[in-house]
Amino acid sequence: MGVNQCLHQALLIARQPREQWRAQIEQIPEACQAPGVCTGREGCRQRVADYLRVQWLMIERREAAAGRRR
Known part of the structure; x- marks a missing residue:
């Protein structure tokens, strides 16, 4: 898998509910x-795990910011 394939998988996983991310990451081969x-x-x-970790943090920040605006 080239880097673009790894990131493509990350984008597909990111569309799923966050509760499923860990299980889907574990299914990805460790070695390229x-x-x-x-x-x-x-x-x-x-x-993929590193990419999704950043996405998770950004989602949490957006949710926290949305809660403060209300």
């Missing part, structure tokens, strides 16, 4: 399936 084309230095699972 296409190391010849991958430009990432970490495994696919780690890359």
Whole structure:
């Protein structure tokens, strides 16, 4: 899997309810399936987990900000 495939998987997971993210991340292979084309230095699972961790934090911040505006 090239980096673009890893990030594509992350985008697909991000569309799911957050409660399902952990289980879906665990299903991703740890090692890259296409190391010849991958430009990432970490495994696919780690890359997706890192991306979704940032998304999770941003979602929480948006929800907190929306709660303060009310």
